[in-house]
Each structure stands twice: as structure tokens, then as C-alpha cells.
């Protein structure tokens with residue numbers, strides 16, 4: 001049974017879901033990185049929030065790990081590139097805490113506008129400083145959103161309800177969407193110059209890092225207020241300190257910090273700063289949502305192969321997973337055969353084409369192509385799976401093409417995989433027969449119907465009398481039992497192929513003997 005580790009403080013709902021789905025689960029929040037590295041080798045899945053750092057070192061110590069599930073949105077604490085390279089799926093829960101986080105940003109905006117935390121502390125201290133706290137109205141003010149995705153657009157909706165003017169900078173926000181959600185789409189410089197309140201809602205990436213730089217702060221309106229409920233690295237904290245101290249900015253509300261946990265910061269000493277300890281997603285509702293969702297997604301993946309909300313892999317819904325599964329197996333086997341033949345005979349792969357004909361063409365093809373690529377690349381590069389295969393193909397400059405043909409020819413459904421090397425082009429086609437069993441139907445355009453076996457021998461020969469007898473005798477003399485035997489040829493007397501299913505691995509010495517037989521062009525042992 002797959003085993004899952006929860007290494008951050010997820011709602012107990014997640015533990016329950018894993019158990020209900022029949023998985024083994026350990027709940028160990030708060031482990032130190034070294035402690036986590038020590039135990040991670042035993043797990044197939046790792047469920048996290050923002051505290052656990054999934055580094056390359058951690059992944060190196062996790063040979064069994066198949067999936068990292070982030071109960072939340074940001075995956076900047078996960079080295080997604082390394083996870084992908086190791087074939088580990090990374091998934092998040094893109095919506096579960098969006099409303100909660102948007103509400104926190106709005107709460108922070110109110111807290112800033114009316115200095116609520118300071119006023120509360122002063123009142124509780126018995127001071128009754130009614131004249132000290134003079135706020136500003138939100139009504140009619142301009143709210144600038146940097147990032148207008150799920151959270152940003154909910155913030156916009158709430159701010160419009162407060163009768164604010166909302167402007168947004170987001171390179172991926174279309175004019176149409178901007179109109180739909182009632183925001184004015186503007187350029188970054190324009191937004192920085194116009195916002196009375198500026199709120200951040202982008203992921204932390206190379207592009208967004210330090211978007212609120214010293215220079216950007218200098219260009220903000222005098223008396224403007226900044227809210228950051230996204231990620232610490234988006235803001236230059238030292239420059240923010242200077243701007244707040246000098247009075248250029250009237251206030252800042254920060255839920256996230258460059259270094260977390262943030263237990264000390266010069267910003268903490270400033271009156272006009274409101275801070276929370278990364279509480280954006282901290283409501284009972286959001287934590288229940290993300291815990292349930294991540295546990296279900298991880299269990300689905302580990303138990304059925306369904307993939308939702310993966311950052312580094314195409315989605316496969318729970319409904320389509322059972323339909324896709326036999327095709328993935330077919331694609332993997334066709335790829336595996338092509339990969340083994342290429343490894344044995346040909347040079348570098350230039351292109352891989354996957355054609356889908358008939359009923360398969362209606363399915364979600366990206367996972368199938370990924371499975372085919374994994375099949376081709378595994379014999380060449382070691383263990384490759386659907387997660388890392390597309391990246392590895394790209395890194396090696398292999399062109400990948402996927403085509404569909406709706407009408408079916410001789411077969412009601414067919415997958416044809418062609419590997420192009422600098423010396424050769426080889427197509428292998430297969431179909432599904434009764435009970436979704438993969439069957440090979442053609443190699444290099446030559447019809448040959450064969451079931452896949454764990455061990456096979458593929459021979460090409462000249463179509464002349466004498467081959468079959470000598471071949472059978474050679475195997476019999478060596479005590480190699482022929483389990484299945486399939487023949488095909490391009491034309492009488494032309495190129496012929498012979499596929500043999502064996503009960504065990506083909507001994508090297510016998511293979512060498514087969515290669516010496518008259519009429520044999522090549523012989524390759526295959527294993528699936």
C-alpha cells in the first residue's frame with residue numbers, strides 16, 4: 001500500500017482521507033530538514049504546506065517518492081525543476097484558500113486604513129487615545145493589484161463592493177477579462193504611480209522577485225499604503241523600511257516575509273506597519289478545503305493514476321483515468337520497443353511522432369504521448385516516467401509531434417509511434433483488443449500481430465525458405481522455449497520480421513548464434 005508523509009500542519013481531515021482511501025499515513029509536522037531527509041526514503045507521497053522545503057537534497061533522499069502535494073497555492077518552497085527531473089509529480093490546490101487569502105488582504109487594507117492593531121493595543125493598555133488615530137476612507141480610493149489571478153480577482157470584487165477604483169497589472173490578464181471583473185488594466189509603472197493602496201497577488205518567480213523594488217517604492221504616491229499577502233521576496237524590505245520611516249509611504253501590511261519564520265525585522269519597530277505570521281490561508285474553512293483536496297488528489301494519483309492540479313504533468317481526471325490506463329500501457333510498450341531497438345541499432349533520436357487513429361483520437365492525448373516518450377527514453381536514459389519524459393526529450397532537442405486521425409483504417413483504434421534518428425525512421429503500431437489488452441500490429445509498415453511478452457526476440461530477415469527451420473532449431477538446441485511466434489513480411493521474398501515471445505530472458509550466447517544464422521539481418525532481445 002502506498003505510504004504518505006504529512007510534514008506540515010495540515011488539518012486532521014487529510015489524515016482521515018488518506019486512511020479512508022486505504023493508504024498508510026504518518027503525520028509528523030515540524031520535522032527539521034535533516035530529520036525529514038532521514039525518513040523520506042520510505043514514502044511514496046509527501047503532503048506539505050509552506051514550511052517544508054522540498055529541495056534537491058530532499059528529493060535525492062527520496063527514491064520512492066512519486067508525488068508532492070501542496071495543501072495550498074504557492075509552490076515556491078518546492079524545487080519543481082528537480083522534482084520533474086526525478087519524475088515526481090508536484091500538485092497544489094489552486095482554489096481552496098483563495099477566498100480566505102483575498103479576505104485577509106482586504107482585512108489588512110482596513111487594518112492599515114484605520115490603524116486597528118495599534119488602536120486596539122493602545123485601548124487595551126487603558127490609554128483611550130481617541131485623537132491619536134486618524135484614519136482614511138477606502139471609498140473612492142484607487143486600489144492597484146499586481147497579479148489578477150484567482151486571489152487578485154476576488155480582492156478586486158470585494159474592493160469594488162467597497163466602492164474603490166480598481167486598477168490591475170497582470171501580463172496574462174486579457175482586456176475582456178478585465179472588463180468582466182470590473183478592473184482597469186494598466187501598465188506596471190502606471191499602477192505604481194496611481195495606487196493609493198497597492199496589493200500584491202503574484203507567485204514568487206524570477207520575473208516577480210523584487211517587483212516592489214527601491215525604485216518602484218520611490219515612484220509610489222506619497223502617502224500610499226502597501227499590502228503583501230503573496231510572498232516575501234516580492235518586496236525590497238530594506239527599501240520599504242526607509243520609505244515608511246521617511247513618511248514617503250503611510251503604511252504597509254505584511255503577511256509574508258523574505259525570510260520565514262520572521263521573528264525579527266526592523267519593520268516590526270515601525271508604528272505604521274501591520275504584520276501577521278503568514279496567516280493568509282489560515283481559516284478553518286480554507287484549511288479544511290485544502291487538506292481534503294490535497295489528500296484526495298494524492299490518493300487518486302497513487303491509487304488510480306488520476307492527475308489533478310499538477311504543476312509538472314498533464315491532468316488526467318478520475319473519470320478518464322480508467323479509459324486512459326490501457327492506452328498508456330500500449331503507448332509505453334510501443335515506446336519501449338522503439339526505444340530498445342533504437343538503443344541497440346541506431347544513432348541519436350531527432351524526432352518522435354505519435355499518431356492516434358480512430359477512437360483513441362478522442363481521448364486526452366498529452367498523457368499518452370508522455371507515456372510513449374517515457375517508453376522510448378527509458379532504455380536510453382534509465383528510469384524515465386511520464387513526468388520527466390517531455391522535459392528530457394526537450395532538453396535533448398528531440399522534436400515531439402502528436403497527430404490525430406479521426407477515421408480509423410483497418411483498426412477501430414490505433415497508436416502509431418515513429419522514432420526518427422539521424423540514420424533511420426522506424427514506426428511501430430499497436431491497438432487494444434479484448435479486455436483492453438495491448439497488441440502490436442505493425443513494425444516498419446509490415447503487418448505482424450503479436451501480444452507483448454515480458455521477454456521477446458525481434459528478428460529481421462530475408463524472406464527466403466530455410467530461415468524458420470534453422471531459427472527454431474537454434475533456439476531448441478539451446479533449450480530456449482518459444483512461447484509465441486509471429487511472422488510478417490513486406491512482400492513475398494522481401495523484408496521479413498519475426499517476433500518471438502519467450503518464457504525468460506534471451507541468453508546472450510544464443511542471441512549471438514541467431515545473429516550468425518543465414519538470412520538474418522539483425523536480432524534484438526527485448527524486455528518489457
Ligand SMILES: NC(=O)C1=CN([C@@H]2O[C@H](COP(=O)(O)OP(=O)(O)OC[C@H]3O[C@@H](n4cnc5c(N)ncnc54)[C@H](O)[C@@H]3O)[C@@H](O)[C@H]2O)C=CC1
Nearest residue numbers: 073074147148149150151170172201202203229230280281
Ligand atoms: N499569504 C498566504 O497565505 C497565501 C499566499 N498566496 C500567494 O498568492 C499568490 C497568488 O495566488 P493566486 O491568485 O491563487 O494565483 P494565480 O495563479 O491564480 O494568479 C497569479 C497571477 O499572477 C500573474 N502574474 C504572473 N507573473 C506576473 C508578473 N510578472 N506581474 C504581474 N502579474 C503576474 C499571473 O498571470 C496570474 O494571473 C500565490 O502564488 C501565493 O504565492 C496564496 C495563498 C495563500
Ligand SMILES: O=C(O)C(=O)COP(=O)(O)O
Nearest residue numbers: 049050051072073074281
Ligand atoms: O497557499 C499558499 O500559497 C500559502 O501561502 C499558504 O501557506 P500555508 O499553507 O498557510 O503555509
